[in-house]
Amino acid sequence: MAKERSLTAILEDYARDWAEEIVRHKWLLLLASSLLLISNFVGFYAGNYVDKVCSNAVSDLILDRLPATDLGLLFIYGYIAIISILFLYPLFFKIRELHIVISQFSLVFLIRSFFIILTHMKMPPEIIPVTWPTLISPIAFNNDLFFSGHVATAFLGFLLFKESKIKWFFLIASLLMGFTVLGMHQHYSIDVFAAFFITYGSYKIGHWFFSKIQR
Numbered sequence: 001m002a003k004e005r006s007l008t009a010i011l012e013d014y015a016r017d018w019a020e021e022i023v024r025h026k027w028l029l030l031l032a033s034s035l036l037l038i039s040n041f042v043g044f045y046a047g048n049y050v051d052k053v054c055s056n057a058v059s060d061l062i063l064d065r066l067p068a069t070d071l072g073l074l075f076i077y078g079y080i081a082i083i084s085i086l087f088l089y090p091l092f093f094k095i096r097e098l099h100i101v102i103s104q105f106s107l108v109f110l111i112r113s114f115f116i117i118l119t120h121m122k123m124p125p126e127i128i129p130v131t132w133p134t135l136i137s138p139i140a141f142n143n144d145l146f147f148s149g150h151v152a153t154a155f156l157g158f159l160l161f162k163e164s165k166i167k168w169f170f171l172i173a174s175l176l177m178g179f180t181v182l183g184m185h186q187h188y189s190i191d192v193f194a195a196f197f198i199t200y201g202s203y204k205i206g207h208w209f210f211s212k213i214q215r
Contacts, residue, residue, distance in 0.1 A: 021096050024096075025095075025098070028099040028213075028214060029098065029099045029102070031103075031213070032098075032100075032102035032103040032106070035107070036105070038106070038110070039106040039107075039110045039113070040139070043110075043112070043144075044138075046113035046114075046116050046117050047113075047116070047141030048141070049117060050116050050120055050143045050144055050145075051142055051143050051144075054120050054123075054142075055120045055121065055122060056121070057121065057122045057123065057125045058188070060124065060188045060190075062182060062189040063124055063182065063185055063189065066185075068126040068127070068183070068185045069183045069184065071128075071183050072128065072130045072184070074176070074180050075130055075150070075180050075184055076130055076132060078176070078177065078180065079153070080133075080136075082150075082153055082157065082173050082177070083153055085157070085166075085169070086105065086153060086156070086160075087105075089161070089166060094161075100160070100210060103210050104156060104159075104160060104203060104206045104207075105153070107202050107205070108152050108156055108198075108206075111202050112144075112149060112198075115146050116143075116144045116146055119145065121146070121188065122143055123142050123143055123186075124185040124186075125185075127184065128184040128185060130184075130186075145187055145188060146188075146194065147191050147192075147198050147199075148177070148178070148187045148191045148192050149195075150177040150178075150181050150187075151174050151178045151195035151196065151199075152195045152199045153177075154171075154173040155171075155174040155196055155200075156170075157170030157174075158171040159199070160203070178192045
């Protein structure tokens with residue numbers, strides 16, 4: 001009977017395979033990281049722009065009938081957890097897909113930046129304010145409404161990992177985030193519902209475009 005491999009040997013093999021995948025995809029990872037950096041710059045300036053030029057708050061069929069509820073912990077730390085898992089899961093378990101995750105995430109938020117520049121609605125009047133952690137507060141804006149980044153990030157995870165069981169976590173998280181941002185009046189209902197459709201469209205565009213680059 002063959003001797004079972006030690007945990008140390010298994011971890012060493014895992015680390016070696018992980019490093020080889022990083023080297024194999026280094027240029028794709030560099031390209032994806034560059035796109036992520038660009039999307040952050042564009043998002044920063046788009047958020048500042050809409051905070052300066054936002055016009056008026058509007059009525060909303062759902063928000064007008066939904067009392068504002070403080071779900072701040074879920075809004076902040078639930079979202080941080082979703083983003084963390086979105087990147088940490090491929091980093092440790094699907095390293096060959098990490099560049100795809102980074103690229104798709106960046107594309108969604110580039111598209112979001114474009115949309116929020118076009119739509120200048122002011123935040124709902126009964127919004128529950130939140131205080132983001134110090135590292136995040138410089139890139140957190142009040143009127144970057146259309147479409148919801150909370151919902152888009154979670155739903156993107158569902159689309160990216162639809163072959164893995166973790167997809168159910170992201171699907172449930174997308175619905176939970178939708179309920180959270182509506183409950184806190186942080187978004188209009190159209191911001192939430194549109195996020196699912198636009199994220200799906202962005203995912204399909206990204207899948208076509210990035211697969212050509214990878215080949």
